[in-house]
Amino acid sequence: MIDTQEGFHKYLHDFNSGNFYDFVPKYYAEDAIFEKTGYTIHGAQNLADHFSQVLSAVVKEEITLIHYIKKDNLVAVELQIELIAIKDGFYIKDRKKGEKEIFYDTGFYNIENNKIVHARVYRRFTDRDTIDLAKMYGKE
Structure with a gap:
């Protein structure tokens, strides 16, 4: 599913829809591990709960793809959030x-x-002096 750039765009579209109880089982293995700066979530159900009850309780997150690279069974991306x-x-x-x-x-x-079994996501916060990479690379 996310093993093509077009598939990853669909993944982001589905994520941005906010329907996480449909999104997570579509893209993540039942026993997936999701590591993000500061925490690790084990299992698709826990991930769906996190996206639905923690993330969506306070914010709406819109994600834009900047770079996409695939090698074998690994997809690497740079995202603007x-x-x-x-x-x-x-x-x-x-x-x-x-x-x-x-x-x-x-x-x-x-x-x-065709499912994500392990995701590792690293975050870089910006400030007023940080360049908008999506604009820089003409992705807007």
Whole structure:
């Protein structure tokens, strides 16, 4: 599924839809491991719960693909993330409704039988002096 750039665009489209209880089983193995800076989630059900109950409780996340590389059963991507607070609350930090933040992730996805079995995602926060890579590479 994500083993092509077009497939990864579909993955992001489905993620951005916010329907995580359909999204996760479509793309992740039941026993998948999802590592992100600061935490590790074991199992597709726990990942769907995290996306639905923790992430979506405070923010809407829009992800844009900047770079895509595939070698054998490994997909590597660079992503631009835009978080928009949908209410006051805590996700990574305290947020106020309407607040926006842009940062970048690099992800490595191991694929077996058309499902992600292991994802490792590293985050780089930005500040006012950081270049918008999507604009820089003409992806907007």
